[in-house]
Amino acid sequence: MVTTTLSNVPGNEPLIAASEQLQGLIESLIELGVLVHDNQGTQQSHTALTMKTNQVVSQLSSITAASFTQQYPIPVDVISYIEDGRNPDVYTREFVEATAKSNARLKGRMLGFRKLRDTLGEKLEKEFPVLKDNIEDIKRRTSPE
Structure with missing residues (x-):
């Protein structure tokens, strides 16, 4: 089996x-x-x-x-599912779905902050050209590798 x-x-x-x-x-x-x-x-x-x-x-x-x-x-939630007569596969599916939603939400936030960083950097660079090296350094350090 x-x-x-x-x-x-x-x-x-x-x-x-x-x-x-x-x-x-x-x-x-x-x-x-x-x-x-x-x-x-x-x-x-x-x-x-x-x-x-x-x-x-x-x-x-x-x-x-x-x-x-x-x-x-074994997570306590899984044991509770089994004690309630439910299928632990349902717990796994719900956990994966919740994690996928959370990951999508976090990815959206990361993209939003990245866009804010880039837009703010462009505006600051236009107004304060002296800060160009510092702005580039910040972009380099905060970009995903």
Whole structure:
């Protein structure tokens, strides 16, 4: 499934390990749900439920302590999306759209300030020819490289 596509790319070993840990956790949570649903109140079902709960807690601890999750923390917003039953891909799409809008707005501001700098420099150079070298220096230092 996911592991086969990830294994084709070198350097994805931590991601593959995290994926396998998550798959194991999902399976354990499903099994825990079945045990809770079918709980008959006997000592045997109580023992099985306790063991499965401890297994889920252990798996959660190992995922939390894994180097991959320490290196690439999951944003709280994504966790909230998942808790609300929403698709985390929606969060990613909305984040990318918001970032693109912000970048476009900032680019517009930069272009506006650049035009202001150039226009102001031209006007100052006309009125004060002595400042030509200083104006050129400012334009050179504030131009994108």
